[in-house]
Amino acid sequence: MRLTCPLCGDRDRREFYYYGAEDYLHRPAEGAPLAEWDNYLHLRDNPAGVLRDLWYHEAGCAQWLLVTRNTVTHEILGTELVAERKA
């Protein structure tokens, strides 16, 4: 599998560190109820299909990427920088 980094271009999967689903972008406010923290840290939609998840370009530009891909076919549908994400 290869990922296209918006800054570095088409790169080998080994250059990236995997974190998990995009839920990690929605950190609850301090003092939020426990259920929100549970949701953020543990609970996942875990789709067999299209997923948006977080990859760190560790051996490249050191940017976090938001990758849209298919978890069944391993097809990459799009990549964007977390720092410049639309939604």
Added chain:
Amino acid sequence: MRYSGLKVITEGLFGNKGWTPAWRDPAPKAEYDVVIIGGGGHGLATAYYLAKNHGITNVAVLEKGYLGGGNVGRNTTIVRANYMIPGNTEFYSHSMKLWEGMEADLNYNVMHSQRGLINLFHSDGQRDYWVRRGNAMINQGDDAILLEREGVREHLPYLDFENTRFPIYGGLLHPRGGSARHDAVAWGYARGADKRGVDLIQNCEVTGIDIENGVVRGVQTTRGAIRAKKVGIIVAGRSSQVAAMAGMRLPIESHILQAFVTEGLKPVINHVVSFGMGHFYISQSDKGGLVFGGDLDFYASYAARGNLPMVEHVMEAGMTLMPMIGRAKVLRSWGGIMDMSPDGSPVIDKTHVEGLFLDCGWNYGGFKAVPASGWCMAHLMATGNHHEVAAKFRLDRFATGHLLDEEGTGSQHNLH
């Protein structure tokens, strides 16, 4: 039909014409007392113990493919009871005892072989860790023997002891650890459950769960609707999809784990050897193939095949540890979908729906758990109470912070 050595010999003499199918192929009935979703090791063992321990025999196991086609037939078959933290240690200890009586109980040869498992360590800090873990195992009543470097050499003379990056300091020997034939475990439980009246229904995918006023009523399947008083979700890597049919969002992320087997060789590796620093472990099957594997591919995936970087990594780690395997040819590699939980430990629990139960989150270590998971899930479904050795496998432990993080790696699904 009861199996025995005599039966094998007489059948061999008369052309093997007397064998009968090991289980029936029934059509689904309209209603059951219990429906188990998933005909893997855990689902089949649950059905078996519902019948055997609790006398509940009006049970169906619904499997979307064929029995044993999931992870139970794809794993590398390591069976061990070497966990450390309370919650896990008593559970896997119980499981090991069930393994030791399994063949006699099921009247089935699962080729369970307690050849000993050796976990290597490579520094003083790791040595301390394995001493502590060995003590926890001994406190639980299981066995552990600390081997210094020379002790490891006696057992595993073929390792590269001089490795510069990870010199071998010693290992923890778990003599009762070993392996078993994975398919046979599924078949043995299937046959035992069928004999006690359980209907094993293959090619039957569950597509919906019927719930009325918070109570489970049955399931929708590709072979029609089936009513049930109780339903158990036991579908390993597919847990999130099936639980979503009941409106649940689980603490699970599905990942791929790969494994490899070489051509058959004469006996060279007598133990199970685990090289944690290289994320590599290996054993030799009774057919002679070297069976080995490594870590997850690390990103969420439902493709039952892996990616090349992990193949390369596993081969490199194997060559680093035991250069002698370099001449062996790899025959096959494959992948299975793992239900990774955020603390690396499983769930055996009720759900918010009355009569609906959940058994999932086995990560890459659920083969050794098959008997105890079946035992405890059956206990929970039959009595409504958690079995004492699985009492900590609660679904709400994530919300309350009572995590069972054996490896202490934190709440990230792929790190366990």
